[in-house]
Amino acid sequence: MKNYIALYRQYRPQKFSEVAGQKVIVQTLKNTLLRNQVGHAYLFSGPRGTGKTSIAKIFGKAVNCLNMPAEDACGECDVCLGLQSGAIGDIIEIDAASNSRVEDIRELISNANFSPSVCKYKIYILDEVHMLSQSAFNALLKTLEEPPKHVIFILATTEVHKIPPTILSRCQRFDFRNIEIKDIILKLDEIIKEENISIDADAVEAIAENAEGALRDALSLLDQVISFTDDHITIEDVHKVAGSVSSIILAKMVQAILDKDTNEVMTILEMLIDEGKEVTRIVTDLTMALRDILRTKVTDFKDPRYEAVASRIQLDKIYLYLELLNDLQQDIKYTNQKRVYVELTLIKMMSNKDLTAIDNRTEIIELKRQVLEINDKLESGTFKVETVKTTKKPLVTTQEIEDVLNNGNNAKRTFIQSEWLKNLIHVPDGLEMTAELLVKANVVAGSDREIVLTVEDLDDAQDLYQENVKKQALRLIKRIDKQIRNYYIVLDSDWDKILNVFTDQWKSGCKKPVLPKMDLKIYEHEKPKEEPKIVSKAIELFGEDKVIIKE
Numbered sequence: 339m340k341n342y343i344a345l346y347r348q349y350r351p352q353k354f355s356e357v358a359g360q361k362v363i364v365q366t367l368k369n370t371l372l373r374n375q376v377g378h379a380y381l382f383s384g385p386r387g388t389g390k391t392s393i394a395k396i397f398g399k400a401v402n403c404l405n406m407p408a409e410d411a412c413g414e415c416d417v418c419l420g421l422q423s424g425a426i427g428d429i430i431e432i433d434a435a436s437n438s439r440v441e442d443i444r445e446l447i448s449n450a451n452f453s454p455s456v457c458k459y460k461i462y463i464l465d466e467v468h469m470l471s472q473s474a475f476n477a478l479l480k481t482l483e484e485p486p487k488h489v490i491f492i493l494a495t496t497e498v499h500k501i502p503p504t505i506l507s508r509c510q511r512f513d514f515r516n517i518e519i520k521d522i523i524l525k526l527d528e529i530i531k532e533e534n535i536s537i538d539a540d541a542v543e544a545i546a547e548n549a550e551g552a553l554r555d556a557l558s559l560l561d562q563v564i565s566f567t568d569d570h571i572t573i574e575d576v577h578k579v580a581g582s583v584s585s586i587i588l589a590k591m592v593q594a595i596l597d598k599d600t601n602e603v604m605t606i607l608e609m610l611i612d613e614g615k616e617v618t619r620i621v622t623d624l625t626m627a628l629r630d631i632l633r634t635k636v637t638d639f640k641d642p643r644y645e646a647v648a649s650r651i652q653l654d655k656i657y658l659y660l661e662l663l664n665d666l667q668q669d670i671k672y673t674n675q676k677r678v679y680v681e682l683t684l685i686k687m688m689s690n691k692d693l694t695a696i697d698n699r700t701e702i703i704e705l706k707r708q709v710l711e712i713n714d715k716l717e718s719g720t721f722k723v724e725t726v727k728t729t730k731k732p733l734v735t736t737q738e739i740e741d742v743l744n745n746g747n748n749a750k751r752t753f754i755q756s757e758w759l760k761n762l763i764h765v766p767d768g769l770e771m772t773a774e775l776l777v778k779a780n781v782v783a784g785s786d787r788e789i790v791l792t793v794e795d796l797d798d799a800q801d802l803y804q805e806n807v808k809k810q811a812l813r814l815i816k817r818i819d820k821q822i823r824n825y826y827i828v829l830d831s832d833w834d835k836i837l838n839v840f841t842d843q844w845k846s847g848c849k850k851p852v853l854p855k856m857d858l859k860i861y862e863h864e865k866p867k868e869e870p871k872i873v874s875k876a877i878e879l880f881g882e883d884k885v886i887i888k889e
Contacts, residue, residue, distance in 0.1 A: 346557035349529055351392050352422060354400070354410045358525040358553050359517035360389055366512070367393070368409035371400050376459075377510045379482050379491045381467075383498035384514025387552025391431070391465055394492040398429040398461035401490065417457060428457040435466045440473040447481050450489045459490050467493040468500035475502050482508045516551020519543070525553060526560065535564065537571035544576040581619050583610060585643040588627040592647050595659075598688045607684065617676040618667075625663045632656050635847055653847045659687055730861035733803045734826045736836065736853040742785045742826065743840055744850050750819065751784035757818045765814060772810040775802055782833060787823045789815070792833045799827040799860050832858050 351357045354364050370376060380397075382390040396411065399422070404415040411418050420426035432446065446462065454460040464470075470478070482491060482505065493509060495501060523546045530537055545563070549556035563571050563579050577584050587606060594602035610620055627644065634641045634648040635656070641648075666683040670676045758781055765773045776791075778798055783790040793799050801807055808825075815822050828836065836853060843851035 344558070345529060345533075345561050346554045349525075349557065351389070351396060352399075352411075353413055354393075354396055357389055357393060357396070359521040360393065360514060363393065363512045363514065367397055367400075371397075372407055372409045374407045376401050376490065378485050378489070379509040380493070381498070381501070381506065381509035381511045382492060382494045382514060383501075383511065384496070385516055385551060386496055387549070387554030387556075388514040388517055389553065390494040390514055391463065394461075394463045394494060395429060395431075397492070398459075398463070398490070401459050401461070402428065402457035420456065426456045428454040428459070429461045429463065431463045431465060433466065434464045435469040438469050438471050438474060440471060440477050443470065443474040443477045447477065450481065451486055453488055458488070460488055461490050461492065463492045463494065465494045466496070468495045468497045472502075475505055479504055479508070517553050518551075519546045522546040522549055522551075522553055522556050526556060529557070529560070535560075535571065536569060538573060541571050541573040541576045544573050544580075544582070548576070548580040548582050578613075581615055583615060583620055583623040585627065588624060589644055589647055591624065592627065592631065592644075592651070595684070595687050596647070596650055596655075600685065600688060603684050603688070604681065607680065611677065617680055618670060621663060621666055621670070621680060625660065625667070628656055628659055628663070632660075636849065651847070653845075662686055732858065733800075733860045733862060734828060734858050736856050736858065738826055739783075739790060739828065739836055740840075740851070740853040742783050742788050742790050743853075745785040747784055747786050750786065751781060751789070754784060754789060754815075754818050754822075755781045761814065761818050769810050769814060772807055773814060775807065776811055776814060779827070780830075782828075782837075784822075787821055789822060789825045790828060790833075791825055792828050792830050794830050796829065796859060799829060802827050803860065803862075827860060828858060829860070832856065 354368055357364055380394075382394060384390060399418055400406070400408075400411040402417050402421065403411040404417050405412045413419075413422070417426065421429055437443075437446075450460065450462065452460075485491065491509075493501075493505070498506075498511075498513075523542055526542050526545060529535075530542065541563075545556055545559050548559055559576070559580055563575055566579050567575050573584065576582070587610065591603060591606045594606065607620070611617065630641045631644045631648045631651065632653075633639045634644050635651070635653065662683050666679060669679050673679060759777065762773045762777050775798055778795070779791040779793050779802070781789055782792050791802070793802070802811060802825075811825070812822065815825065835856065839853055840851045
């Protein structure tokens with residue numbers, strides 16, 4: 339009967355092309371090989387399961403490959419095959435945790451002086467090197483500084499802060515990061531296809547999330563889930579084996595917290611504990627769920643699992659919940675009554691004085707918005723007769739201002755503000771009057787191609803909308819930023835109202851605030867009826883008080 343090999347051992351990468359994540363490190367090492375610039379000592383630091391030892395072995399094999407210089411080991415020459423099978427022993431892996439004494443390091447140094455049996459280089463990989471004693475580090479120091487030409491040291495550690503600076507300074511350091519979820523999923527999909535495993539896509543994603551950046555942990559969890567299930571793997575199987583909480587349950591818990599439904603929250607907590615979930619894991623998963631809700635609310639990232647709850651919750655509440663959970667994580671480290679602390683925190687999340695203030699503030703913002711809307715409707719009703727009578731067309735609307743604000747470019751607005759007055763001091767001949775009008779205006783908002791200006795006087799606003807003046811004004815503005823194609827004018831008094839409504843909605847968590855319809859008071863001038871020539875001639879001859887015009 340063939341012995342079973344764990345997935346993480348079976349699918350350990352043998353080439354750089356098979357490594358998941360760590361793209362920067364892999365590319366740097368490839369370039370080192372290609373240019374034949376191999377160093378004598380390397381330090382690989384980073385979390386567990388992120389590929390430190392695997393990449394060390396691949397690099398050791400590549401520098402000895404018979405087809406060098408190249409950016410990767412060929413995997414086919416006698417040296418590559420011998421190192422891969424273990425027939426050639428010129429890559430020596432040492433566990434520094436169990437060989438931490440100075441005598442162990444002295445023996446290593448003594449053996450390092452002997453030439454490699456087959457390869458060009460003898461590679462020493464010291465795993466968990468931070469476990470060496472101080473005297474062992476001292477013994478290693480001189481050899482690291484001036485090693486034999488045929489030796490390369492690769493030190494690997496998860497706790498780089500424990501390595502003496504004298505050792506660090508003699509190594510090329512590579513900092514490994516947690517592998518991104520998408521890279522773990524890609525590698526899992528390859529293995530699942532190769533092994534013909536029946537598994538749901540969301541279950542694969544759950545495995546990747548539970549691995550917390552460690553591919554080895556992901557493969558170990560996949561191994562466990564395969565053993566747990568008989569046929570097809572679902573996301574619930576993953577949660578049962580990993581002890582994690584499903585996003586459906588977490589969304590329900592957050593919804594219940596928002597509804598201040600204490601009974602529902604405590605029922606969910608009890609159910610999770612009865613299923614064998616660890617209290618600390620429940621707290622961690624709830625924290626991560628709130629992080630995803632926050633991302634869904636404030637960025638372009640949309641997590642379909644939490645979109646419904648994200649639309650209901652205010653940003654201030656998320657911050658408060660995360661703060662309470664962070665305090666809870668610290669508290670439960672030092673107590674045996676973990677469940678009691680969790681229950682107390684969940685109750686705080688539903689009946690906290692800060693929570694009441696947030697709710698009250700949200701209600702006030704909504705009331706202000708409604709009052710402004712009613713006020714604007716009343717104002718528009720007042721001017722309805724006049725609008726019909728004069729058929730005036732507004733030169734600016736709140737919809738146009740809303741578009742600029744929702745596509746705002748703050749960096750550009752700030753730059754234009756800083757250059758505004760300087761640009762209007764010396765202007766080409768014929769543009770002096772337009773420049774004087776622009777001096778009275780303030781730049782208050784801007785997008786990539788449009789800006790919003792405010793003025794105090796209605797006549798100035800009307801003048802800046804005249805066709806010939808606007809052409810001249812844009813000509814002056816383009817001296818600051820050539821991309822600006824248009825501007826809108828708003829009176830100072832109306833801008834204050836617009837900004838208050840927009841800011842209130844933004845603070846309450848609305849990423850695309852909607853401005854109510856407002857009368858911004860700036861309309862096209864009606865063209866006066868031209869007097870017949872005979873009338874003007876009569877006025878000129880007899881005087882305006884003597885001329886009576888009858889229809």
